[in-house]
Amino acid sequence: MKRRGGKKISKLSNGERVDSGDRINNVTKNGQKLDRRKLVKYEALPEYLQDNEFIRDYYRCEWPLKDIALSVFSWHNETLNIWTHLGGFVIFVTLTAMSLTEKTTVESLFSGIFRPAGDGQLITMKKNGSSDSFPDSYAKHISESILDVSGDGYEVAIWPWFVFLGGAMSCLICSTLSHLFACHSLRFSLFFWRLDYAGISIMIVCSFFCPIYYIFCSQPYWCLFYLTTITIFGILAIITLLSPALFSGRFRSFRATLFLAMGFSGLIPATHALFLHFNHPQVLVALGYEIVMGLLYATGAVFYMTRFPERCKPGAFDLVGHSHQIFHVFVVAAALAHCVASLLIMDWRRGWPTYNAGMQ
Ligand SMILES: [Zn+2]
Numbered sequence: 001m002k003r004r005g006g007k008k009i010s011k012l013s014n015g016e017r018v019d020s021g022d023r024i025n026n027v028t029k030n031g032q033k034l035d036r037r038k039l040v041k042y043e044a045l046p047e048y049l050q051d052n053e054f055i056r057d058y059y060r061c062e063w064p065l066k067d068i069a070l071s072v073f074s075w076h077n078e079t080l081n082i083w084t085h086l087g088g089f090v091i092f093v094t095l096t097a098m099s100l101t102e103k104t105t106v107e108s109l110f111s112g113i114f115r116p117a118g119d120g121q122l123i124t125m126k127k128n129g130s131s132d133s134f135p136d137s138y139a140k141h142i143s144e145s146i147l148d149v150s151g152d153g154y155e156v157a158i159w160p161w162f163v164f165l166g167g168a169m170s171c172l173i174c175s176t177l178s179h180l181f182a183c184h185s186l187r188f189s190l191f192f193w194r195l196d197y198a199g200i201s202i203m204i205v206c207s208f209f210c211p212i213y214y215i216f217c218s219q220p221y222w223c224l225f226y227l228t229t230i231t232i233f234g235i236l237a238i239i240t241l242l243s244p245a246l247f248s249g250r251f252r253s254f255r256a257t258l259f260l261a262m263g264f265s266g267l268i269p270a271t272h273a274l275f276l277h278f279n280h281p282q283v284l285v286a287l288g289y290e291i292v293m294g295l296l297y298a299t300g301a302v303f304y305m306t307r308f309p310e311r312c313k314p315g316a317f318d319l320v321g322h323s324h325q326i327f328h329v330f331v332v333a334a335a336l337a338h339c340v341a342s343l344l345i346m347d348w349r350r351g352w353p354t355y356n357a358g359m360q
Contacts, residue, residue: 039058039059040057040059044061049189052307052310052322052324053314054314054315055317055318055322056314057077058075058318060078063183063184065181065184078180080328081179082176082179082180084325085173086176087332088328089173091336092168093169096165096166096169099158156350160214161342164207164210164339164342167203167205167206168206168335170199170203170206171199171203172199174196177195178193178196194241194242198238201241202238203335204259204263205230205231205233205234207266208230208266211286211290211342215269216269217349233265237262240258241255253305256304256305259297259301266290273287282344283345286341289337289344290337292334293335293337293341296331296333297334300328300329303324303326303327304323304327307323308323309323
């Protein structure tokens with residue numbers, strides 16, 4: 001994009017030049033009227049919006065902000081990218097609200113889905129020597145954690161669970177907003193894709209807090225070491241991804257590899273956890289869910305990098321079924337698998353008396 005006489009000039013692929021004012025006023029250089037909300041083909045996009053040449057049509061291009069905001073409810077090639085992560089965001093907001101307010105909490109929900117009926121010991125919290133199914137709300141647990149009032153039972157700090165939920169919500173809403181608004185202008189594109197990459201990095205870092213805190217809370221030095229390391233890794237990733245040079249499609253694989261490297265660095269504490277707690281079935285089951293999470297993220301990343309299936313039949317998956325939509329679904333599924341793993345580890349730690357001894 002170039003500036004001429006204070007106006008931004010975009011170069012289209014077909015060689016035509018259109019200034020941003022003309023786009024907003026719906027008039028091309030040769031006097032043709034543009035529909036304010038017309039969807040355009042790949043060739044009609046300015047260079048900064050040309051990301052995936054296998055998606056041929058249905059692009060929103062430099063629409064006014066109001067029209068872009070309303071386009072969340074209309075069909076274009078970003079509609080399902082927006083709604084897959086907006087749906088995920090709503091799921092995690094619901095989990096957070098339930099965790100804060102409900103007496104029967106998300107553990108009940110997940111235990112109902114993933115465990116056979118009658119095997120309810122998973123969700124019990126021992127208190128005063130008796131089994132009791134969540135007598136208090138999480139809000140109370142949070143205040144107890146902050147105030148370090150652990151009582152007679154095996155209370156565990158709940159903040160790492162909320163760190164994960166916060167990271168997941170941040171990632172999903174940043175992604176939703178990016179897919180919605182990045183097409184407005186070059187400035188918006190640069191800002192929102194940075195936000196998207198930062199959101200992914202934050203979610204990966206936050207995902208480490210729950211399992212590492214509960215697995216290693218008896219070994220605070222290891223706990224601090226792992227959490228500090230992944231946090232530094234995440235900050236370095238965000239700084240790296242702030243470079244505009246890395247935004248182009250050429251660096252798609254680099255970005256995916258960076259995120260996968262962050263995620264799979266979790267294999268080191270996971271192996272350590274296995275070594276420490278190999279005789280605790282709940283830990284093994286939780287690690288199993290973490291493996292499922294890793295496989296889901298990796299599968300999603302393969303779709304992201306290869307741009308399958310649209311590369312096999314360009315134009316056939318513009319609206320439904322292209323790789324980025326599939327990648328989004330795998331991201332939400334992976335985050336839910338991590339939810340289950342985290343809840344299993346929390347529950348295991350609640351049932352382990354040495355937790356309190358280790359923390360005192
Ligand atoms: Zn995305």
